[in-house]
Amino acid sequence: MRTLGVGTQWLMASGHSVYADVLARVPGGFHQTIWRLDGAQAHIAYTTPATLLPSTDFSFLSGTVVVGNATQGYFAITQLGSGTTPAEPGDCDTAAPIRVVRIDPKTGLQSYVATLPRNLVGSNLNCHLHPHQAVFYAGSLYLLAEQSGAIPDYQRVVRVTP
Secondary structure (H helix, E strand, O other): OOOOOOEEEEEEEEOOEEEEEEEEEEOOEEEEEEEEEEOOOOEEEEEEEOOOOOOOOOOOOOOOOOEEEOOOEEEEEEOEOOOOOEOOOOOOOOOOOEEEEEEOOOOOOEEEEEEEOHHHHOOOOOOOOOOOOEEEEOOEEEEEEEEOOOOOOEEEEEEEOO
16 A cells, blocks of 8 residues: 555556556645556656646546556646646636646656647536546547537547647
8 A cells, every 4th residue: 555645636557557646735735746656566666746737626526537548648638727827627717728738657747739729629628627528549639529518418529649
């Protein structure tokens, strides 16, 4: 057993490694890192500072949904708030573009790989993915977008090839 910190935003496994987005409490807020744990003993291969995904979503049944694989990377979406800080999930600007974030499985470093304009994804796409809203297949990220109504009723599939 290994204690990861205050909270974990997402968790993925591939081969003999587990990848996690871990929050630790620090003076004035939280420190967010991407961890890779290797082997049955959960040896820490790296902890890399994470800055492109929201870090303070502790609401009920929440977290960041991540899709992908350990060969081509892990992917999520986010949205910039004022300045360069990601907006918190549930606190999204329905007019601002959505950013696709890639997490490098070898280093844990995050990078923006695409910016999706609102006219493409619709105003109801939240600034984070929900379960079963995205898949990574054959080198491309596929997102369900453009909702209509309160219940997810997706109208589009958006393909992003990083």
